[in-house]
Amino acid sequence: MVEKVVRFIGKDVIEENRRKAEALRRLYDEAGVTVLEFLGGPGSGKTTLIERIVERMLKDYQVDEIAYIGGDVATTLDTERIAKYGIKHVQINTGGTCHLEVPHIEAAIKALGGAEALKTIKVMIIENVGNIICPFNFPLGAHARIMVADVAEGEDKFIKHPLSTRVSDIIVINKVDLADYIGINLEKMISDAKKLNPWAPIFLVSAKTGQGIEELYSYLKTIIERHATRK
Numbered sequence: 001m002v003e004k005v006v007r008f009i010g011k012d013v014i015e016e017n018r019r020k021a022e023a024l025r026r027l028y029d030e031a032g033v034t035v036l037e038f039l040g041g042p043g044s045g046k047t048t049l050i051e052r053i054v055e056r057m058l059k060d061y062q063v064d065e066i067a068y069i070g071g072d073v074a075t076t077l078d079t080e081r082i083a084k085y086g087i088k089h090v091q092i093n094t095g096g097t098c099h100l101e102v103p104h105i106e107a108a109i110k111a112l113g114g115a116e117a118l119k120t121i122k123v124m125i126i127e128n129v130g131n132i133i134c135p136f137n138f139p140l141g142a143h144a145r146i147m148v149a150d151v152a153e154g155e156d157k158f159i160k161h162p163l164s165t166r167v168s169d170i171i172v173i174n175k176v177d178l179a180d181y182i183g184i185n186l187e188k189m190i191s192d193a194k195k196l197n198p199w200a201p202i203f204l205v206s207a208k209t210g211q212g213i214e215e216l217y218s219y220l221k222t223i224i225e226r227h228a229t230r231k
């Protein structure tokens with residue numbers, strides 16, 4: 001009998017989540033809901049960006065057609081910010097885990113009223129836990145995974161996190177209003193991101209001033225509308 005065994009189970013857990021995420025995607029598609037997932041490091045501006053997007057979305061969609069699932073380790077702070085807009089919302093507290101997994105989303109959908117209620121929702125926004133590594137390894141079946149990196153994190157963020165950059169469908173460089181103050185070379189950030197992921201469109205935005213929000217929103221709306229017509 002072997003007494004000392006070191007097992008690396010991470011891959012199995014990731015694979016299992018990936019399989020479950022495919023089932024979740026089928027559930028979204030059957031319900032006709034488009035799911036947008038925002039991921040990125042702590043404080044990169046995910047909630048602020050979602051606030052700007054929801055404000056814009058409310059000009060095109062009914063308030064009860066939009067839902068938000070907020071992933072956070074311990075607080076309800078972000079969900080409180082989004083709840084102000086009157087959209088459907090659920091908080092998930094992971095209790096320490098640095099990312100959301102499929103069972104978290106299944107529980108959130110149940111809290112929203114289950115598969116039937118999902119049919120009344122047109123767009124479901126998921127904000128993952130603030131972390132630039134773990135959430136990217138655990139897909140949640142979203143139609144678009146939006147990586148939010150901010151200039152204050154340093155211009156090397158994409159190179160340092162190539163896997164996160166590669167699995168993203170859309171890349172947002174946020175807080176561009178601060179770029180000059182902290183001497184960030186935006187061109188370098190863009191070219192690094194493009195080298196790692198030539199397929200993802202890159203949006204330069206400031207969730208604070210509103211710069212670039214309309215362009216990002218138009219792109220997201222195209223995804224939502226394209227999906228709705230396939231229903």
Ligand SMILES: Nc1nc2c(ncn2[C@@H]2O[C@H](COP(=O)(O)OP(=O)(O)OP(=O)(O)O)[C@@H](O)[C@H]2O)c(=O)[nH]1
Nearest residue numbers: 041042043044045046047048130174175206207208
């Ligand atoms: N200057 C500037 N500040 C911003 C911008 N976007 C967000 N912030 C600020 O950055 C801080 C963090 O923003 P949040 O939106 O809470 O960041 P987050 O990514 O949701 O944070 P976690 O959920 O904790 O990971 C807040 O003080 C925001 O006001 C921006 O475009 N420019």
Ligand SMILES: [Mg+2]
Nearest residue numbers: 046047078127
């Ligand atoms: Mg947040």
